[in-house]
Amino acid sequence: MTLLNIENLTTHYETRGGSVKAVDDVSLTLEKGDALGLAGESGCGKTTTMLSLMRLLPSNGKIIGGKIEFDGIDLISIEEEELRQSIRWKRMSMVFQGAMNALNPVVNVRDQITQAIRNHEDVKKEAAWERVGELFQLVGIDPKRAVDYPHEFSGGMKQRAIIAMALACNPDIIIADEPVTALDVIVQAQILELTRELRERLSLSMILITHDLSVIADTCTKVAIMYAGKIVEQGDIIEIFKNPEHPYSQGLLTNYPSIKTKRMTFTPISGRPPDLINPPPGCRFHPRCSYATEICSQEVPVTIDLGGGHYIACHLKTN
Amino acid sequence: MSSSRLTIFRRRLTKFVGQFLESKLGIFGVLILIIFLFTSIFANYLSDYPTKATQGNLKDRFSPPNNKYLLGTDDVGRDILTLLMYGGRISLLIGFLAAFTSGGIGTIIGLTAGYFGGWKEDVLMRITDIVLVIPRLPLMLVLSAILGTSFWNIIFVISVTTWTGTARIVRAQVLSLKERAFIESSKAIGASDLRIIGVHLLPNVFPLILAQMVLGIGGAILQESSLSFLGLGDPLSISWGMILHWAFSAGALSSNYWWFIIPPGICITLVALGFTFVGYALDQIVNPRIRSR
Amino acid sequence: MSLENKLVIIDDLKKYYPVRIGLLQSLLSKERQYVKAVDGVSFHIKSGEIYGLAGESGCGKTTTGKLILRLIDPTEGSVNFKGRDVINLRKSELKEFRRRAQIIYQDPYESLDPRMTIFDFVAEPLIVHKIGDIEKQVEGALERAELTPAREYFDRFPHELSGGQRQRTAIARAMILNPEFIVADEPVSMLDVSIRTSILNLMMRLRDDLGISYLYITHDLATAKHMCDRIGIMYLGKLVEEANVDELIDEPLHPYTQALIAAVPDPDPTAEKSKVIIKGEIPNPTNIPSGCRFHTRCPQMKEECTQEEPTLREIRDGHRVACHIC
Numbered sequence: 001m002t003l004l005n006i007e008n009l010t011t012h013y014e015t016r017g018g019s020v021k022a023v024d025d026v027s028l029t030l031e032k033g034d035a036l037g038l039a040g041e042s043g044c045g046k047t048t049t050m051l052s053l054m055r056l057l058p059s060n061g062k063i064i065g066g067k068i069e070f071d072g073i074d075l076i077s078i079e080e081e082e083l084r085q086s087i088r089w090k091r092m093s094m095v096f097q098g099a100m101n102a103l104n105p106v107v108n109v110r111d112q113i114t115q116a117i118r119n120h121e122d123v124k125k126e127a128a129w130e131r132v133g134e135l136f137q138l139v140g141i142d143p144k145r146a147v148d149y150p151h152e153f154s155g156g157m158k159q160r161a162i163i164a165m166a167l168a169c170n171p172d173i174i175i176a177d178e179p180v181t182a183l184d185v186i187v188q189a190q191i192l193e194l195t196r197e198l199r200e201r202l203s204l205s206m207i208l209i210t211h212d213l214s215v216i217a218d219t220c221t222k223v224a225i226m227y228a229g230k231i232v233e234q235g236d237i238i239e240i241f242k243n244p245e246h247p248y249s250q251g252l253l254t255n256y257p258s259i260k261t262k263r264m265t266f267t268p269i270s271g272r273p274p275d276l277i278n279p280p281p282g283c284r285f286h287p288r289c290s291y292a293t294e295i296c297s298q299e300v301p302v303t304i305d306l307g308g309g310h311y312i313a314c315h316l317k318t319n
Numbered sequence: 320m321s322s323s324r325l326t327i328f329r330r331r332l333t334k335f336v337g338q339f340l341e342s343k344l345g346i347f348g349v350l351i352l353i354i355f356l357f358t359s360i361f362a363n364y365l366s367d368y369p370t371k372a373t374q375g376n377l378k379d380r381f382s383p384p385n386n387k388y389l390l391g392t393d394d395v396g397r398d399i400l401t402l403l404m405y406g407g408r409i410s411l412l413i414g415f416l417a418a419f420t421s422g423g424i425g426t427i428i429g430l431t432a433g434y435f436g437g438w439k440e441d442v443l444m445r446i447t448d449i450v451l452v453i454p455r456l457p458l459m460l461v462l463s464a465i466l467g468t469s470f471w472n473i474i475f476v477i478s479v480t481t482w483t484g485t486a487r488i489v490r491a492q493v494l495s496l497k498e499r500a501f502i503e504s505s506k507a508i509g510a511s512d513l514r515i516i517g518v519h520l521l522p523n524v525f526p527l528i529l530a531q532m533v534l535g536i537g538g539a540i541l542q543e544s545s546l547s548f549l550g551l552g553d554p555l556s557i558s559w560g561m562i563l564h565w566a567f568s569a570g571a572l573s574s575n576y577w578w579f580i581i582p583p584g585i586c587i588t589l590v591a592l593g594f595t596f597v598g599y600a601l602d603q604i605v606n607p608r609i610r611s612r
Numbered sequence: 613m614s615l616e617n618k619l620v621i622i623d624d625l626k627k628y629y630p631v632r633i634g635l636l637q638s639l640l641s642k643e644r645q646y647v648k649a650v651d652g653v654s655f656h657i658k659s660g661e662i663y664g665l666a667g668e669s670g671c672g673k674t675t676t677g678k679l680i681l682r683l684i685d686p687t688e689g690s691v692n693f694k695g696r697d698v699i700n701l702r703k704s705e706l707k708e709f710r711r712r713a714q715i716i717y718q719d720p721y722e723s724l725d726p727r728m729t730i731f732d733f734v735a736e737p738l739i740v741h742k743i744g745d746i747e748k749q750v751e752g753a754l755e756r757a758e759l760t761p762a763r764e765y766f767d768r769f770p771h772e773l774s775g776g777q778r779q780r781t782a783i784a785r786a787m788i789l790n791p792e793f794i795v796a797d798e799p800v801s802m803l804d805v806s807i808r809t810s811i812l813n814l815m816m817r818l819r820d821d822l823g824i825s826y827l828y829i830t831h832d833l834a835t836a837k838h839m840c841d842r843i844g845i846m847y848l849g850k851l852v853e854e855a856n857v858d859e860l861i862d863e864p865l866h867p868y869t870q871a872l873i874a875a876v877p878d879p880d881p882t883a884e885k886s887k888v889i890i891k892g893e894i895p896n897p898t899n900i901p902s903g904c905r906f907h908t909r910c911p912q913m914k915e916e917c918t919q920e921e922p923t924l925r926e927i928r929d930g931h932r933v934a935c936h937i938c
Contacts, residue, residue: 041804154893184668185831187893189875189886196885211805214834218877218886237881255809256879257834259861264838266809272774327729327767500723503683508737508785509710518736522727 003172003205004030004053009066011045011052018277022048024229026066027303030173035199035206037216037237039252040226043273046209047097049226050175054094055083071172089120093166095176100158103150109161110146117168135164138201140194156187160194167198177209192218213256217241225249228274228284231303235310245306246314247289283315291316338604345600351593355586359407366401384578391578393562394569399578402562403586409558410590413470413543417477418535425482426528429489430516434497444490451483456545463551470553477542485531492524526605534598537591544587559583619793619825620657620680625650625689627675631898647897649675651849652689654924657793662819662826664840664857666833666872670894671846673829677795680827681713682706693793711741714786718798720778724770730754731766734785741789749788757784758814776807783814795827800835812839833876837861842930845869848897848905851924855931865927865938867910904936912937 011023023045030036038046051057053068053075068075070092075083096102104112113135114128123131133143139160150158159179166174179195180188196219198204208220216223217237224234225248233246244250251269271288274280280287286296295315303313339345358365375396384391390399432443462476496502497520505515546552547560548567562583566572571579628646650672657663665673678684680691682698691698693709701709717723724733735750743749754762757780770778779799786794796815800808812835818824830836836843837857844854845868853866864870870889877886890909895901901908907917916936924934 041806156893184894185833185872186668186875186888186890189877189888192877192886193888212877213805214877214879217879217881217883220881241879241881252806253879256805257809257832257838258879259834259837259873259876260878260880260883263858266813266838268810268813269806272776500717500719501725504715504717504723504782504785505725505736507681507683507710507715508740508789509707510736510740514740519725519728523725 001032002029003032003034003071004028005067005069006049006053007067007069009049009052009068010064011048011057012062012064013048013058014060014062015277020276021279022061022229022276023052024279025300026226026229026231028224028231028234030205030207032172032205033199033203034222035208035220037220037223038207038209038226039211039213039216039223041211041273043228043276044226045229045276046226047177048229050094050177050207050209053175054088054092055080056094085120089116089166089171090169091171092173092175093169093171095162095166095174095179097177098182099162100155100182103158103161105150108147108149109153113161113165113168116165120169131168132164135167136161138167138198139164140190154187155183156190159183159187159191163191163194163198167202167204170202171204173205173207175207175209178211179208180215181210181212188215195219213241213252214258225252228279229276230284230313231311232285232314233310233312235306236308239308239310243310245310245312245317246285247291247316248285283313335604339600342600342603344596348593348596348600351589352597355407355590355593356411358404359411362401362404362408366398366404381574381576381579383576390582391576393565393579394571399562399582402557403559403582406557406559406562406583407586407590409470409553409556410540410543410560410587413474413477413558414536414540414590414594417474417481417539417543418532420474420478421482421535421539422485422528422532424478425485425531426489426524428482428486430493430520430524432486433490433493434512434516434520440490443486447483447486450480455480455542459542459546460549460551463546468551468553470556473543473546473551473553476546477539481535481538481542485528485535488527488531489524492527493520496520496523526601530598530601530605533594533601537594537598540587540594541591559587617658618656619659619661619694620827621690621692622656622676622680623654623690623692625653625676625679625691626687627672627679627684628687645898648849648900649897650679650686651900653846653849653851655844655851655854657825657827659792659825660819660823661842662816662828662840664828664830664836664843665846666830666836666843667846668831668872668894670848670897672849673846674797676846677715677797677827677829681715681795682709683715707741711737711789712791713793713795714789714791715795715797716779716782716786716799719802720775720782721770721802723782724778726770728769729766730768730770730773730781733770734781734788737785737789743789750784753784753788754781756787756818757781758810759784775803776811779803779811780814783811783818787818790822791824793825793827795829797829798831799828801830801832808835815839833861833872845872848894848900850905850934851932852906852935853931853933854924855928859931865931865933866906866935867912867937868906904934 006026006028009023009026013020013022026049038049040046052063063076110129110132113132114125117123117128117131132146136143136146141157141160153161180191183191192215199206208216210216220237222235223237223240224231227248233240233244233249240249241253244253255266255268269288274284282297282299283301286292289296293315301313301315301318303311304318305311306317377396379388379392380394380396382388382392388398393399393402428443428447432440458480459476463472466472502515502519505519543558544560547558548563550564552558552561552564563580566579627650628648631645631647653676665676667673675684679686686699693713698709731750734753735746738746738749751762754765759765759777759780800811803811815826816839819826828836828839840857842854843857843860844851845866847868853860853864853869860869861873864873867890874887874889890911892909895908903918903920904922907913910917914936922934922936924932926932927938
């Protein structure tokens with residue numbers, strides 16, 4: 001069952017230097033029970049896509065076009081108040097980048113989560129406290145620690161607390177933006193294990209945003225690769241990672257150091273991501289693509305289905 | 320290389336001016352200051368009346384404003400408007416020099432305390448605290464009484480009692496800069512402490528110091544006016560504070576010679592305000608904490 | 613192994629930081645508390661070698677790197693560079709040492725002076741050591757760091773450059789004095805994944821062309837595997853295992869190393885998922901466990917692990933482990 005359907009989403013930021021075309025014609029779907037990894041380098045538009053979804057863009061960001069449908073509800077046209085009351089945190093919650101460091105240092109953790117619960121549900125304090133205890137059990141924190149302050153928690157515990165907060169109102173979807181980037185290797189593995197567990201126990205659907213392909217391979221069932229505001233390739237994770245067809249995906253995946261493979265010489269993709277105020281004409285990747293032909297600099301490639309849910313936007317495949 | 324340094328300087332200057340012009344207070348302050356600077360510098364072209372203390376038309380003393388004397392005359396018949404123009408020279412000069420010296424002292428102390436730490440920091444910060452705690456005006460009075468009242472003594476007295484603000488701000492900024500990787504990187508290539516302070520810390524602290532100094536000029540002018548008003552100014556020079564001193568000595572308040580009292584007061588206030596506005600605008604640009612990125 | 617081959621030798625290096633406690637506490641308690649950031653580390657780095665120092669945050673790897681360069685003074689122990697004691701160098705000799713040993717930092721946004729142009733920043737080492745022909749050398753250094761055309765970067769400021777370009781600037785500056793040894797403190801961990809390999813390639817090329825040795829500090833074993841010749845694993849201030857990188861990753865002996873390797877996620881979605889094979893979290897460094905400091909989390913712990921601290925012994929040729937079980 002399709003839970004979330006994003007169609008042709010376009011979001012721009014207005015800056016003094018011009019209009020930043022941060023997200024351009026992006027289409028994604030999330031089925032119930034899926035874990036979709038949104039991969040790409042910094043500045044590729046993955047965070048902006050999710051902020052658009054939750055309508056949490058900064059004041060200079062605007063959704064220019066497209067459609068976002070969540071369980072039949074149009075998220076773009078819905079009233080802000082209704083979005084806040086019935087969707088945000090209740091049905092879709094977000095774990096922001098660096099959230100573990102954004103915990104209020106002067107309020108204990110239990111009270112912060114309680115606040116989040118009571119903002120969206122009409123419950124008594126005591127009921128909320130009980131729920132916090134349950135949530136802590138779920139995420140693997142000793143419930144006795146609930147009344148501690150954030151600085152008394154380790155990095156891993158803080159991240160678990162943030163996940164607990166995101167799960168507080170039993171959402172259908174969790175969106176996590178770089179949830180393990182700042183964590184040590186073993187703590188990262190603990191959180192990834194927790195994520196897999198929670199998905200199974202709660203039938204949780206998830207969108208995981210990160211530049212770390214190994215984290216996506218470890219936790220996700222589907223993947224969408226973004227470059228310069230566009231989705232270049234998406235599909236089932238094993239299919240995409242084993243048979244990447246887009247030159248950018250190929251460049252990323254073949255040059256990814258892995259602890260298991262033998263030593264190799266890397267041939268990284270040359271050049272840098274483009275300026276999004278004046279993105280390159282045609283395919284935005286063409287200046288860095290070793291297979292680029294004339295049409296690549298003229299026409300924007302259309303997304304086509306290679307079969308089995310493997311989508312790609314590349315002129316090489318269109319022929 | 321020199322031509323590109325010039326272009327870099329010009330680029331920074333244009334950016335700075337652009338930011339400054341966004342501040343209405345800053346623009347207003349600059350306008351006030353331009354008027355006063357202009358009249359002070361070109362005083363001898365603007366006024367017919369010579370200013371030597373002896374040259375007053377005693378017949379015309381204590382005249383209220385009229386066609387001949389636009390702001391009236393003082394107790395010995397001198398034109399008040401002229402006195403204000405020439406007085407501006409001294410007030411502004413003392414203001415600049417005192418603020419500059421005070422800023423210099425504060426910077427040196429702040430840099431040393433912040434960068435070296437240890438006992439040097441403890442000693443310097445305790446001295447700072449002591450100076451901060453002693454009431455400023457009484458301290459200035461005592462120092463003036465001991466040292467005597469001359470142009471340079473006033474500058475000294477003001478500088479020595481007002482450097483603490485700058486010292487603290489500079490030290491705080493140095494403490495936070497010191498932890499940044501590029502400072503350790505300088506040590507790693509073998510740079511001496513002097514080089515690190517002069518080439519890396521000072522340029523990063525300088526904008527803050529500049530803002531402090533500009534604010535300080537306003538403050539220094541007020542201090543000088545207070546001292547002169549109380550009779551501790553240089554009796555041989557004309558400053559706005561001295562004019563007020565003469566006014567009160569001549570009983571202008573009780574005799575309601577308002578033109579003798581109010582104009583100098585307004586000048587002091589406006590100029591101090593002008594420097595405060597400009598200093599505030601600068602602070603908005605350079606202060607890393609209150610700057611909105 | 614002849615002594616001449618060993619560029620850097622570290623012996624029993626320690627760095628203790630006293631914990632600041634209030635007046636009342638210092639009157640009441642007798643013992644001073646210390647954070648034992650580095651607690652007796654010994655290893656060597658050969659000429660032309662890339663030695664990896666890996667571990668989680670707080671294990672002391674960055675502190676060790678800075679101790680070697682004498683950017684921090686050690687509490688105990690010795691550092692030997694080309695046969696000479698680094699700890700007790702006089703000021704002029706220290707400056708000479710700095711020509712030969714350099715550092716690249718983790719954060720490309722913090723390690724460049726925001727008010728200096730790229731030219732001035734890269735030229736600074738030449739000015740400090742009074743070496744002439746500055747313009748030509750800066751151009752050469754920038755080109756070697758693959759910032760071309762070099763002249764276009766002269767008048768730029770750090771905020772105008774990307775993270776990768778800034779890190780290349782830092783490399784150019786570290787290289788300009790032709791050092792023999794560079795401490796690279798997590799040089800790519802703050803860069804985008806697609807840029808990491810090009811920076812690492814650059815570092816390896818410089819080693820191949822100029823024979824520079826590196827101490828490559830990292831928490832990322834995947835990049836360490838591709839960069840390093842030998843690797844040492846640190847835990848709570850001590851070296852727990854050291855071996856050739858392939859041997860360490862294929863046959864880790866210490867339970868902590870095994871845990872680290874099991875925890876690394878694989879970019880192959882069909883491979884085994886990352887696992888957590890040890891329990892608990894890193895203990896507070898002011899309260900280091902007795903005996904083997906890893907025993908509180910070790911799945912194979914024995915009685916003697918809580919009592920006696922294991923020493924780093926050579927189990928096989930070139931493979932050292934500090935463990936009672938191995």
